Amino acid sequence: MADLVTQEPRFAQFKLVLLGESAVGKSSIVHRFVTDSFDDLRESTIGAAFLTQTIQLDERTTIKFEIWDTAGQERYKSLAPMYYRNANCALVAYDITQESSLDRAKSWIQELQKQASADIVVALVGNKLDLEAERKVSTKEAKEYADELGLIFKEISAKTGEGIKDVFHSIASKLPVEEKLNSATKRRRNIDLNRPSTNNQESCSC
Amino acid sequence: MSAKKSVASSLKNPVFSSDDAESRALVTDEYLGDQSSSSVNNDLNSILKQITKDSTPVSSKALKLGFPEEKDDECEDMQLFLNRRKHFFILSSAGKPIYSMHGSEDIIVGYMGLIQTIVSYFHLEETAEAGIGTGDLRSFKNGDVCFTFENRYPIILMGVSNMQETDVESTQQLDFLYNYLVTTLSKPHINKVFRQRESFDFRKLLGHADVACLNNICADLANNSNLGLIIGGLPCLKVKRHIRVKLEQILLRYTSPSVLYGLLLGPEGKLITVMRPRRHTLHTADLQLLFSMIFNTNTFKTSSTDKPEFQVNEEFWVPVCLPRFNSNGFLYAFIQFWQLQRDDALEKLGTGSADQSVNPDTTKMGLILLSPYKDQFYQVRDISKRIIDRIMESSTLYKELYLSMLTNTPPEGICPLISDFIFKSKKHAQYFLIKRDDDGEHERMLRYIYSRLHSAVVTNTLVSPQRSTKCNGENILQRKIITFDSSNFIKYTKWKVSSSQLEESFNMNARISSSPQKNDIVTGFVISTPSFELYMVRKGSDIDKKALAQTSKKIIKWCLKNEGRLFVSGGAVF
Numbered sequence: 001m002a003d004l005v006t007q008e009p010r011f012a013q014f015k016l017v018l019l020g021e022s023a024v025g026k027s028s029i030v031h032r033f034v035t036d037s038f039d040d041l042r043e044s045t046i047g048a049a050f051l052t053q054t055i056q057l058d059e060r061t062t063i064k065f066e067i068w069d070t071a072g073q074e075r076y077k078s079l080a081p082m083y084y085r086n087a088n089c090a091l092v093a094y095d096i097t098q099e100s101s102l103d104r105a106k107s108w109i110q111e112l113q114k115q116a117s118a119d120i121v122v123a124l125v126g127n128k129l130d131l132e133a134e135r136k137v138s139t140k141e142a143k144e145y146a147d148e149l150g151l152i153f154k155e156i157s158a159k160t161g162e163g164i165k166d167v168f169h170s171i172a173s174k175l176p177v178e179e180k181l182n183s184a185t186k187r188r189r190n191i192d193l194n195r196p197s198t199n200n201q202e203s204c205s206c
Numbered sequence: 207m208s209a210k211k212s213v214a215s216s217l218k219n220p221v222f223s224s225d226d227a228e229s230r231a232l233v234t235d236e237y238l239g240d241q242s243s244s245s246v247n248n249d250l251n252s253i254l255k256q257i258t259k260d261s262t263p264v265s266s267k268a269l270k271l272g273f274p275e276e277k278d279d280e281c282e283d284m285q286l287f288l289n290r291r292k293h294f295f296i297l298s299s300a301g302k303p304i305y306s307m308h309g310s311e312d313i314i315v316g317y318m319g320l321i322q323t324i325v326s327y328f329h330l331e332e333t334a335e336a337g338i339g340t341g342d343l344r345s346f347k348n349g350d351v352c353f354t355f356e357n358r359y360p361i362i363l364m365g366v367s368n369m370q371e372t373d374v375e376s377t378q379q380l381d382f383l384y385n386y387l388v389t390t391l392s393k394p395h396i397n398k399v400f401r402q403r404e405s406f407d408f409r410k411l412l413g414h415a416d417v418a419c420l421n422n423i424c425a426d427l428a429n430n431s432n433l434g435l436i437i438g439g440l441p442c443l444k445v446k447r448h449i450r451v452k453l454e455q456i457l458l459r460y461t462s463p464s465v466l467y468g469l470l471l472g473p474e475g476k477l478i479t480v481m482r483p484r485r486h487t488l489h490t491a492d493l494q495l496l497f498s499m500i501f502n503t504n505t506f507k508t509s510s511t512d513k514p515e516f517q518v519n520e521e522f523w524v525p526v527c528l529p530r531f532n533s534n535g536f537l538y539a540f541i542q543f544w545q546l547q548r549d550d551a552l553e554k555l556g557t558g559s560a561d562q563s564v565n566p567d568t569t570k571m572g573l574i575l576l577s578p579y580k581d582q583f584y585q586v587r588d589i590s591k592r593i594i595d596r597i598m599e600s601s602t603l604y605k606e607l608y609l610s611m612l613t614n615t616p617p618e619g620i621c622p623l624i625s626d627f628i629f630k631s632k633k634h635a636q637y638f639l640i641k642r643d644d645d646g647e648h649e650r651m652l653r654y655i656y657s658r659l660h661s662a663v664v665t666n667t668l669v670s671p672q673r674s675t676k677c678n679g680e681n682i683l684q685r686k687i688i689t690f691d692s693s694n695f696i697k698y699t700k701w702k703v704s705s706s707q708l709e710e711s712f713n714m715n716a717r718i719s720s721s722p723q724k725n726d727i728v729t730g731f732v733i734s735t736p737s738f739e740l741y742m743v744r745k746g747s748d749i750d751k752k753a754l755a756q757t758s759k760k761i762i763k764w765c766l767k768n769e770g771r772l773f774v775s776g777g778a779v780f
Contacts, residue, residue, distance in 0.1 A: 022413060031508070034519065041509040044414040046390075046499065047524030047539075049517075050583070073413040075391065079525065082581050 012180040013064040016171070017084045019112075020093035021104035022072030025127040028158035029093060030069045033168055038159050045071040048083060055172060063172045081115060088180075089121040089171050094142070096126040096155060097134040102142060109149065121174045123152035123167055130157040275650075276428040278421035282310040292428035293366035294383060295321055296420075298400065299359050304387075304408045305417070307424040321364045325357050345373040356380040360400035361387065361408075369428070371657075372664050379427050382435065382495070385529045386423060389495045390416055392527035394534055415505045422502035430653035434494055437660050437739065439630050439637040443472035447770035449606045450479050454778035456596045457481040461780045464577050464585040466537065468593075468778070469493070471572035472611055475501045477636060478571070480777035489530035490635040496526055496574070500541060515567045516543040521590070523583045526576075540575040540586040544594060546608045551598065569611050571597075615640065620764045623757045624744040626652055629765040631738050631773050638765065638772040651728060652743055659697065659732035659741050666695045666734075698731040698754060733758055738765070 018026045027045050031037055034053045049069040057063050068083040070076065084090060092108045094101040105124060112122060124146045126137060139155060146153035152170045156163035281287055287309045295314070296305040301322035306314040328343035345354040354376035356363040363380040371379075387396065391411060399406045412420075426432035434440055457468050457479065467488060468481030475497045482488060500506055506522060507514035522541040527533060547569040573593060577586050597603050621627060621640070630637035641652075729744040731754050740762055742754070765772060 035508070037508065039504075039509050041504050041514060043418045043504045044416075046413075046415050046503070046505050047522060050521040050523060050587070051519060071413065073411075075395075075411055075413075076525075079580065082583075 007060050010061045010177065010181055011064070012061070012175070012177045013066060014088040014172075014175050014180070015068070015086055016065045016089045016091060017068045017087040018070060018091050018093065019080065019084070019105075019108040020072055021095070021098070021101040022074075024072065024093045024095040024098070024101050024105075025158050026072060026091075026093050027069050029091070029125070029127060029156070029164065030067055032158045032161050032164045034067070036161065038161075044073065045069060047071055047076065048079070053168075055168060057169070057172050057177070061177060063175065063177070065168070065172075080111075084112060084116045084120075087116060087120060088175060089123070090116065091123045091125055091167065091171070093125045093127050094137065095128050096137045097128055097131050099136045102126075102137050106145065109151070113149075119176070121152070121171055122149075123154065123171050125153075125167055126155040127158055129155050129162055130159045275425075277425050278307050280310050281308060282312065284313060287313055290366075290428075291368040292424070293364075294380075294420075294424045294427075295364045295366075296383065296387070297322060297362050297364075298404075298406065298408055299326075299357075299362055300400075300404045302405060302407060304361070305412075305420050307421070307428070321355075321362060325355055325362050325364075329357060345376065352376060354380060356384060358384050360397065360404075369657075370661065372661055374664055375661060379435075382427075382491070383420065383423060385491065385495055386420065386498065388529045388533055389499065389527050392534065392536055393529070415503050418505075419499055419503045423498055426498075426502070429650070430657040432498075433628065433639065433653070433656060434497075434637070436653075436657045437628060437630055437637060437741070438490070439635045440490055440493055440497075441474065441476045442634075442636040442638055442773050443476035443478050443610055444638060444768075444771050445478060445610045446606055449603060449610075450770070450774065452600070452603060453479045453597070454481070456593055457778040458780055459596070460589045460592055462585065462589055464579060464582040465575045465589060466578050467574075467576040469572075469574040469576075471574065472607075473568045473570060475572075477774050478607070479774050482777055482779060484779050486531075489528070492528035492530045496528065496539065499524075499526065500572075500574075506541065506543070513565070515565075516570050516572070518543050518545050518570065521587060525580065536580070537576045537578060538580050538583075538586075540577065540583065540590055541572065542590055542594070543570050543572045544598075545570050546604065546611065551604060552608075564612070569608065571607065621742075621757055621761050623749060623753055624742045625746070626743040627761055628656065628741040629738065629761065629772070630740075631765075631769065633737060634773040634775060636773045648745070651745075655699075655701070655728065655730040655743050656741050658699065659730050662697045663695055663732060663734045663739065666697075694736075695734040696732070698729060698751070700748070701728045701730070729754065731758060733762075738762070740765075 018030060020026050022044060027042055027049070028038060030049075030051055031039060031042075034051050048071060051067045051069060052064060053067065054062055054064045068087070070080060070083050090108075090112055092105045092112070094105040109122060109124065112120060124142065126139070126142055142155075143153050152167070152174065154163050154167045154170070156167060158164065276290060276292060290308050292307070294305070294307045295303075295317060297303055297318045299322070301319050303311075303314055303318045306317070309317075325343065343355050345352060347353070350368055350370070352365075352367045352371065352373060354365040354367070354373055356377065361384060363384055365376050365380050367376055399408065399411065423432075426435065430436055453470060457470070458481070461481070465481070466483065466486075469488075470478040470480070472478050480488060504514050506516055506520075508517050509515075520542075522539070524539045524541060525536040526539050527536050531537070545566065547564070547566070573590055575586050575590055597607070625642045626640060628637050628639050641649075727746065727748050729742075729749055731740075731742040731744075733740045740758055742758060742761065744754075769775075
């Protein structure tokens, strides 16, 4: 116990990208995570949205996610590499009531394995658990696929909030926090004191 | 003289055949000023003299106000479908449906085929090859219903309107819808998909947000709810001149190759200032498209509260193709909103804490930075942060901006007789709006009156003898410009508003001479000169022409004197 108190707090920042077919609820997942709200009138994302959210991984570790919420439509596909190129983790979502959305999720995962950084942490997430009655994709099918590739797997509902926090915690716990901290300290030595501050005051006060 | 006749006759057409009886206009008393010979020197007195000289109304016709809002639907009822006052159809040149404002799939498919047949029947090969657009059928009228066509191979658009608009206005609306498609996809992309397969189903390319945005644009056009589209301009926030200068200095401090254009916006997309390269200006139509995308959809908003409001904890990075700037490529828009009404900042100001009753969006600012590079989000974001920080840390700037958003009234005594006005500066292609009342009914009435008045201005412009109205793509553009360059024009119209159905068969002329109740008469007034347009609305007791003329004169003088406060003139040029 005493040990924990004396230990310095740790803070690490990671980039997360959300991918998946149009209308599976990517933006709703992020909004449940960031503002704990759900928006019935949400329309599809145009381009991409950038959000941040901080979570407490354990008593001394704070993790800040920089999240790219991308548009699911086919025509934005060519922009996707820009978002996942430097991502530390990816949340690939499908809709449990739409079979085709799992196929799309699988092809995103393939693309990530080929194109993204080798150590990217990937979570496969089945959204719309609140629509259990309309389910078309069995838990088993998706889980087996995820297990095979060693992905995090969860079924969630952005509408009710079920499983959302869990997913992000699972992702955070698989992230290489130590490594990130070490590289951050190295970088800090070269900091340019004349550079104007880039502190983001609005990110905490709104 | 011909102008007089045309406006008069256009007003003789019955208006909407809607069955809404909430409010009715019983009398139109309208007067049209002669074309003034002194069109350039802007002599207000001579223009205004026209209105007091003649007191005989040119026509009097019952007009109906307060029509119901019309929204998109997928209704299967053919009768309902046919009764809509406004339709927009978008289809591919092969006749495949792309979009229809109303109607179920079953209904629209037949119409799409019909439209395609009509358009191709009139189509002249050579004009299409020359890339001019339609050299053929532009519009026809059947009774009060106007059908307008735009053939923009590989896309065809048709509008049907029962709203008394001129064909020029209808064509502009189709142009706007077409350009929205270009904005989201870019011209080469549109051409490419059809080159690969002529029967391509274009709807696959459009997302929910695109369809929602098309729906909202169409609803705006059907309900006259986008004033900027009606009168052709961008709304502007009234801010002290030195504040604008200070903001421009801040913007100029952060110029970078990553950013081509910058736009600082107040609530409802009101311009505060712009940042642009010396050689480039921003085209009004491009900005209207961009703002339609931002302000017309819920994509940038959250509706977890009762009413959708702009996200402040999110930054957006959106590829947009601005057709007038470059229809072949994309720019990348960094979009961010932030709330000015913050307790900590207000405390510093000494104005107490935030007023919770105010709609949060009325005190939000927006920053749009347009970058030519798709992969420079972080650079642009950094610039945005610095700009926002500089604005928020200056208490003068903060205070003035905050107050400008909350108060929007002209000084006392400028317009005691009227409730609402729009002053549009043609030079700036911007307008300044005074709105006294936020009530929905009043708002609908205003939109209707403003659009009627604007139609009158357009009609007047078009029938002027020096205008050539040859029908091809280039001339349409020219017509728009000519519209802004018409000679002086004045018109005013009175409507009798009532909420009783019984008054339907009332004798119109008798009604106007009887003592009207308070708030019973609505007067719309427009004056158009080469440099500005003023639209005024008075709700209340009757008002005579002389008083109207005096009021308009006061407003015009005040607006011209305060031009620097009302409009963005150069912006931050680098």
